[in-house]
Amino acid sequence: MARKVFLHVGAPKTGTTYLQDRLFHNRVSLERHGVFYPVGNQPDFFRPALDLIDRPWGGMRKTVHGEWDALVKRVRRHESDTIVISHQLLAGARPDRVEKAMSDLGEGGGAELHIVYTARDISRVVAAEWQDQMQRERKVTFARYLERMQTAKQSRSAAWFWRTHGLPDVLSRWGRNLPPERVHLVTVPHDGASSEVLWRRFCDVVGIEESWAPVDSDRHNRSLGRAEATLLRRLNARIEAEELPREDYRHMVTEVIAKRTLAHRDGRERVTMPPSAFGWADQVADSWVEWAELAKVDVAGDLDDLRPRHPAADVEWVDPDAPRAKDVADAAIDALVAVVVEASRSRRPVASRASNLIRRVKGRRS
Template sequence: MADVVYLHLGLPKTGTTYLQDRLALNRATLARHGVRYPVGPHDDMFRPALDLVERRWAGVGNDVGGEWDALVRRVRRAKGTVVVSHEILAGADRDQVERAVTSLAPAELHLVLTARDIARQVPAEWQERLKHQDVSSYRRFARRVRKNPRSDTAKSFWRVQDLTRVLERWSRQLTPDRVHVVTVPPPGGAPSELWHRFCRAIAVDPAWAPLDSVRRNPSIGAAESVMLRRLNTRLRAEGLGYDGYAELVRQLIVHDTLAVAENPRKVTLPPDAYDWADEVADRWHDWLVGSGVDVVGDLVDLRPVRPDPDAPWHDPDRPGQRAVAHATMDALVAVIMEADRRPGPDDQLVARVGKVARRLRDR
């Protein structure tokens, strides 16, 4: 059995894709230093995490039984230090937490949680939901998160985005010195700074993982988000399945095309929401200081950065139509080029997406 297990819970949208990919890329060199990242036959730990939290996921979920136990067996075979990481672990309930903690005993268990200020998390989470076929407007999503705690939207958001609730569920059996909160650096910094902070939390020399990752789970601009939301509505009516959506929309259109657009207009909190965001930051700060857990980075990083009071706020639900049309054309070109690249006389799935995209362009 491993001597020490570092269990990285997320939170979602805190650089987890980058961290996990860098761990995977450097598995061999890390192993030479006694650090294992036992992903098994898959590229990540999504399936074991899904099994633990007992969630269904479009395209996955019916065939993940036993994946957590298989991960535990890999941990038990390992020597030295083991790192386990997936952001959906943040949503585990108390019984699932108990199962995880018990199954990883008698190794010395440490929790690692990466955290980012709530002003960046709200728009990032909205966009992430759009990438999974949601059709909610930003205004509705943000209002429910802020003012309607009993709504399904708010419950699902806070379950994985409220660092105090996540740590209260996960850390009941651990001493504060075994709980590590890594703050995500402010915008504009090098991704390597997050990696260095993460390495300090898991007691790893950054030099043991020299290969950098180019994988990201980036946000998109306001116009691109509106285009995606409209496209989701049309594709829902067309009956596009999960596999086609994941390949053609989330990967091809969003990640490969829209996410690399030049100078997108960022989605930000409404100006009147920053007092609320500061209250969340105050609550997090007081809990972290009072709990005595190990904080890697600066607690100031969890404080929302207010915009210039004279700067105009652009409603993400109402971007310029020219910008939306431009994003639509980019998406349409990407789909057509993909259809042209594929072998065979006709790909009905690509043709259907192209048809919907053309209708959206002409709207």
């Protein structure tokens, strides 16, 4: 019996962080039961995934050369019956890079390759991805971002968003040479469901018993609120003129300000789509469900999870681009405190540059 390689290719913002963290924390126990999670010296597969998809990614491409081939070697050397590899960047791989992965892990490695793709309804994905954009130097408003997503051509993968979230495109690209029973679609349950639901669905696909992975994960990609996202958008516009090195931006803005501070503030107001956009979202969901049914791929979960839940008629929509000025100011103070504390704890050059940057930006306002 050929061993199996399960390649979880995304999509971003579909619980991938939680799944990967739980696999990582239980990797020793899983290996005792014949399931190998070959992360090597890193906590995840970001570096091999970036190497495979061959994209610039903020100047990081040159730092990951050879990481994919090193991962393939670890997989081929190991004798476990089941291999699990997971990273959301893989969803965006071009066809030629998909062929390389298929050859390296399937035919070339003498294994039975399976593709796993987690997907959630488009209304939640759009809001989550926009907030993520604010943590990566972007300045686009939510209204403009939503407009771009609605007008981009899914079939041609005109934008990275659709290249990773266009369900028919991703699964057609990755599953082109596989029988449908080896292409697995895991649906993310609607809000309110426990993370365990998604975990069990994923485990059912891979063949993991619950007792093999007893350690839960408390790592989730927390969402920003209206005020927090607006603060980052305005900060990005100011920082652009300062030509801050990207590695410094990733540390001070993405990590210290956004992930460690703003994403943990109490009372964050949720970012949601306007009611007028749900007709479009329904059409996207219909196309995804129809494709999955016709393609006869293996579905773990319920395809209705891909259909957006419309807001109640008596619920007033709150524009993500127009938060209260006081809320943005409060978020800015929290961010400033976080930067000051970080600067006081560190003697790295990045800390002093961040302090100088704050002074220059504040000076322009006075």
